[in-house]
Amino acid sequence: MSRAIVKKEAKRYAIVIFGAFLFSVGMNCFIVPLNLYSSGVLGIAQIIRTLLQQSAGLHFQMDIAGVLNFVFNLPLFFIAYKTMSKNFFVKTLLSVIVQTVFMTFLPIPAEPILEDMLANCIIGGVMGGIGMGLTLQCSGCGGGMDILGVYFTKKFENFSVGKLSLLINAVLYLLCAVLFDLEIAIYSILFLACLTLVTDRAHYQNINVTCMVFSKAKDIEGAIMEEMGRGVTVWDGMGAYTSEHTRIMTVVINKYEVNHLKAIVKSRDARAFLIFFEGTHVSGNFEKRL
Known part of the structure; x- marks a missing residue:
């Protein structure tokens, strides 16, 4: 840490x-x-x-x-x-x-x-x-x-x-x-x-947040799962302008885990691109945390 x-x-x-x-x-x-x-x-x-x-x-x-x-x-x-x-x-x-x-x-x-x-x-x-x-x-x-x-x-x-x-x-x-x-x-x-x-x-509502991470680093999802205990979905993508291959990761967290996620990603790839979507409704195997 x-x-x-x-x-x-x-x-x-x-x-x-x-x-x-x-x-x-x-x-x-x-x-x-x-x-x-x-x-x-x-x-x-x-x-x-x-x-x-x-x-x-x-x-x-x-x-x-x-x-x-x-x-x-x-x-x-x-x-x-x-x-x-x-x-x-x-x-x-x-x-x-x-x-x-x-x-x-x-x-x-x-x-x-x-x-x-x-x-x-x-x-x-x-x-x-x-x-x-x-x-x-x-x-x-x-x-x-x-x-x-x-x-x-x-x-x-x-x-x-x-x-x-x-x-x-x-x-x-x-x-x-x-x-x-x-x-x-x-x-x-x-x-x-x-x-x-x-x-x-x-105290803001403990709303769910979906985050999409775009990075070429290969160890980010492992760190997220190990440090945060959240599941990550990964697939390969390509930048339309640069034609460079990149990895796209998506993870659902709560509002209070956003800064922790940012710190994990930035520590492994300072140039990673993150998009956050607030107010996501989640059904299924998702652990609700305070």
Whole structure:
């Protein structure tokens, strides 16, 4: 692996850490002081933390929701390790660990930073959404339902991640309304809406991309298959103007693998010609990756 690729990957790991930190700041400084709840596994961890405090009379010097979230993610990490790419697994694990550390030890204000609840929801949602979006851009995720969503997407062709999240979060916020207060559930939903909107804006859709590579080098397809695990179709062609023979390769990847593919091709043929077609619909033996 070239030094440029190593440097780029190191930058991505740094962005994952910063994204997890930004998410944790948004939660601890703006959402937790309002006694609001996040979505998915983290939301479940927060509800259990509150029940332990209120029903069992347990009081902790720090917020244990982050630790509970990490514990609940352990079986999901196993799924990610067994079924998904090593790159995705490591970055997701790193993101959740950093979230756990900051959400546990970052001081939580005794009173909300802003008086207006809606303003806190918006700012917390924006910060959390940017943090999650940055992590997703670097081919990781924040754990929890994201792992299940990617897993089921790989297992079932027509699976809807949105429907899974909607179902789980509907049950979660219904519990909030019943166990705590309807206002808490409503503002938690507003926070989630803001978080989701900003995450989608920060993280482009993971669309499929078809790439055609024109080169005279003979080792490019082998490198693509070895380093990226993608299949390549190769055939011989000829330039109409030069009458020179060239090799034409086509490969389907996702949006986040484009730069990796470019680096592989350019490292073996600096004059190679590449064409990218976005939004390709793929059916059949194609591995969906985050």
